[in-house]
Amino acid sequence: MSGRALLAVAAMVVVGWSAPVNAEMQCRASRELLDIGNPLDIARTAVADDRELRIVAMGSSSTQGYGASNPQYAYPAQLKMKLEAAMPGVTIHVFNKGIGGQDADEMTARMKTDVKPEHAQIVIWQAGTNSAIRRTPLDKFADKLRAGIDIGHSLGANFVMMNLQYVPAVVALPDEEEYARVMSEVAKEKHAGLFNRFAIMRSWYNDGMPYAQFVTNDGLHLNDFGQKCIGKLLSMAIIDTIAPKHLTGAPNTPH
Amino acid sequence: MEAAAPPYLAPGRDLRLDFFRGLALWFIFLDHIPNNIVSWFTVRNYGFSDATEIFVFISGYTAVIAYSRMMLREGWLRAASRIYRRVWQLYVAHILLFVAFTAQIAYVSISRNTPELIEEMQLLGLGENPYRAILEAALLKYRPVNLDVLPLYIVLLAGFPLALPGLLRWPYRVLGVSLATYAATLHFDWNLPGYPDDKVWFFNPMGWQVVFYSGAVLAVVAPDLAWLDRWRRTLTVLAALYLAFAAFIALSWQYNSLERLIPDWFARQIYPIDKTNLDVLRFVHFLALAWMVRLVVRPNARFLKWTILEPIRRCGEHSLQIFCLGTFLAVTAQIIVARYEDSIVSQLSVSIAGIVLMCLAAYAASWFKAGPPARGFVE
Numbered sequence: 001m002s003g004r005a006l007l008a009v010a011a012m013v014v015v016g017w018s019a020p021v022n023a024e025m026q027c028r029a030s031r032e033l034l035d036i037g038n039p040l041d042i043a044r045t046a047v048a049d050d051r052e053l054r055i056v057a058m059g060s061s062s063t064q065g066y067g068a069s070n071p072q073y074a075y076p077a078q079l080k081m082k083l084e085a086a087m088p089g090v091t092i093h094v095f096n097k098g099i100g101g102q103d104a105d106e107m108t109a110r111m112k113t114d115v116k117p118e119h120a121q122i123v124i125w126q127a128g129t130n131s132a133i134r135r136t137p138l139d140k141f142a143d144k145l146r147a148g149i150d151i152g153h154s155l156g157a158n159f160v161m162m163n164l165q166y167v168p169a170v171v172a173l174p175d176e177e178e179y180a181r182v183m184s185e186v187a188k189e190k191h192a193g194l195f196n197r198f199a200i201m202r203s204w205y206n207d208g209m210p211y212a213q214f215v216t217n218d219g220l221h222l223n224d225f226g227q228k229c230i231g232k233l234l235s236m237a238i239i240d241t242i243a244p245k246h247l248t249g250a251p252n253t254p255h
Numbered sequence: 256m257e258a259a260a261p262p263y264l265a266p267g268r269d270l271r272l273d274f275f276r277g278l279a280l281w282f283i284f285l286d287h288i289p290n291n292i293v294s295w296f297t298v299r300n301y302g303f304s305d306a307t308e309i310f311v312f313i314s315g316y317t318a319v320i321a322y323s324r325m326m327l328r329e330g331w332l333r334a335a336s337r338i339y340r341r342v343w344q345l346y347v348a349h350i351l352l353f354v355a356f357t358a359q360i361a362y363v364s365i366s367r368n369t370p371e372l373i374e375e376m377q378l379l380g381l382g383e384n385p386y387r388a389i390l391e392a393a394l395l396k397y398r399p400v401n402l403d404v405l406p407l408y409i410v411l412l413a414g415f416p417l418a419l420p421g422l423l424r425w426p427y428r429v430l431g432v433s434l435a436t437y438a439a440t441l442h443f444d445w446n447l448p449g450y451p452d453d454k455v456w457f458f459n460p461m462g463w464q465v466v467f468y469s470g471a472v473l474a475v476v477a478p479d480l481a482w483l484d485r486w487r488r489t490l491t492v493l494a495a496l497y498l499a500f501a502a503f504i505a506l507s508w509q510y511n512s513l514e515r516l517i518p519d520w521f522a523r524q525i526y527p528i529d530k531t532n533l534d535v536l537r538f539v540h541f542l543a544l545a546w547m548v549r550l551v552v553r554p555n556a557r558f559l560k561w562t563i564l565e566p567i568r569r570c571g572e573h574s575l576q577i578f579c580l581g582t583f584l585a586v587t588a589q590i591i592v593a594r595y596e597d598s599i600v601s602q603l604s605v606s607i608a609g610i611v612l613m614c615l616a617a618y619a620a621s622w623f624k625a626g627p628p629a630r631g632f633v634e
Contacts, residue, residue: 064454069289070400100455168514172522205511212508217299218534219508220527224289 024208027229029200034237038193040158043121044242047090053083053242054093056115056157058107058148059126062165062230063098067221074098075222076124078231079238086239095120103130104141108148115155123152124195124234126162129170129220132179142182149190159192160238165226166201168211168219193241195234201226263323263423263474270559270568271552272320276313277571277617280581282306284609287401287585288592292599293606300509302501303528304541307404307458308466310574312541314408315470318415323423323475335416342413345575349405352579353392356402356586357381363590391450398449398457401582407458410447411467418468426475433468436461441532455531462533466541491550494543501540569617576620577613584609 047053057063057076065074072078080094097114099106104127115123125148131141149159163183170176180198187194204214211219214226222230282297283306299305318338326334381388381399391397395406422429439445440462446455473480483490504525507513528534558564570577588605595601 069287168508168522169526172519172526174519174523208511210509210511211514215508216530217303217505217508218527218529219522219525 024204025213027225027232029203029233033196033200033203034233034240036160036193036195036237036241037187038158038160038191038241040122040160040193040238040241042156042158043238046121047087047242051089052091052093053087053122054095054118054120055079055122055124056095056097056118056120057124057126058111058114059098059124059162060102060107060130061098061100061221062129062162062227063096063124063126064100065096065098065227066100067216067218068224068227070224073224073227075227075231075234078228079124079235082232082235083238086235087243093118098126101130103134103136104128104144104148105136108144108151111148111151112155115152115157120152120155120157122160122238123157124160124162125149125152125192126197128164128179128183132164132170132173132176138175138178138182141179142186145183145186146190149186149192153190159187159190160195160234161187161192162195162197162234164198165220165222166198166205167215167222170220195237197230200230200233263319269320269554271548271554271556272313272317273568273571274559274564275309275548275571276317276574277567277569277577279306279309279313280570280574280577280613281567281610283310283404283578284581284585284613285606287582288588288602288606288609290597290602291588291592291606292602298544300505302498302505302540302544303534303537304544308537308541310404310578311407311411311463311466312470312545314411315467316474317470318412318467319419319422319471319474322415322419326419326423331416331420334419338412338416338419342409345405345409345412348575348579349395349402349409350393352405352582353399353402355583356399359583359586360590367594388450394450396448396450401585403457404578406456407460407463410460411464414464415471418471422471422475426472430468430472433465433472437465437533437538441535444532446531457531459532462531465533465538469542487550490546494546497539497543498547501536501543566614566617569621570613573617573620577617580616581609581613584612 043053055076057079061067063074063076065071065077068074074096076094076096076098080092083090083092083094095114095118097110107125107127111123125145127145128141145161152159161183163180164170164176176198180196184194184196186192201214205211214222214229216223282294282299285291285294285297286299286306288294294300297306298309322334322338325337388397395409398406418429440459445461446459447461449455503513504517507517525536528536530537552559559568588609591605592601
């Protein structure tokens, strides 16, 4: 190796040692953004009485884990790990029902067959992105969400709606915020919780986190960091709702 | 411009193939270590396409070189059976890699008593339904993390004997069929089934074949490419502009200030830049890159023979072994970085150590090959 190359490597090593961990590269979200807005009472009862929590993760490619280097990094698997760590003694099941490319109507169509056999207390329903990309009419989108939530409610589950991801391919759409708004409205109307992924990820971006940190270079899917961070924040949001700190000893402040 | 004989008949080895394939193998290793600072050196940070395109393109090019002469001399059947022997080698290598990969994760988690590692690195499906997962792995439908490239190569090479006679006779028609298949795949969203049941192939063979056959066709028609040089300046300007545009977009993923300069209507045209089906932006980016390389790096370029670059060429010469080793070592590196210390120093060390090991293995492979042929096993 030539002297100059050696010098370059030495310089990188020194820089590497002295560089602080950038604050804007950390996984975080404000408390307000993590408020689900629903007590998730069925889940709370299951945890308190049966020491068991059964969750179905319904969704498309984000749920399936496309873009993560390992399916275990997808948010449903991360959610399971984080909940188990936070609630020792509670048996956690997370059933991943993500199918890439699906729109709200396709997921509503399989809501019953995918949720019923798992006896879920929580259905996490990740939706909106494919609907926005395909320009599904907003009223049809809303109707499908309502129908899907009704099915899940009839099967005895609480809902946490997870809205669109904040990534270049979605932000470029003309009306992506309309789809996020419709999801919030339907969630409120149908007494479902909302995990505001869009606003959380937008706050990362606005705090200076570059897309490369949390998006794969297709500009659409979450990478390992994005998936793990969503899993972590979602678990914090759920724990704060159903098992406050004094019961579990779990940290409830985002960091 | 080029020598009169087409590359598949030309004597000697085109060192560019070994060099760029070796480089692609290094890049694939570096890019497979998540959040690796050293991957800043790799091509994917400066445009849409990455090392996968380079690897698949050169595989198509070398497939023609390796088997066309055999077909002309010894007939199609002989060439086809040799291709299938190679497909078998690739398959065996893939299965071996699958086992070694899984065993490594199992070993680390058992010996360090860290069951969460197995969970963390869990090969989805293997824990839940091992018998089914092993069956699906044997059928190439179940391909855990980073084990996607070899199955793609296996499928592409398995179809190659059918294309080979046509390639030599009507290369442009084969290219036309390849492009049409690619276009139809994008339009109808075709893919092969994967496991678990709702998964598809991460590298869609029906899309990615266009890169393979671009390489294959080029190996046949390279001497005729002089007609392209009539538009040499125009093509070069277009390629340079496109590469600059791609570099700007790629850098915008790193710098929000650049990202804010891209208007929404424009971003809507380019995103998402799909990897599974080989987005057109990626394919064109690779072609622009290949055009520039053709201009800048002649087959007899002097730097290709530099001793300091010999390790890269050696890795390229033994691409199958080095690819497998690199995939295996990328997981080792990932475990080391995640378990011990995630710092720039550790990323740098595992990257360098991995590349040194890959080079040593490549030299060992050359050494084995150079030994006297064993009696009765001449191949």
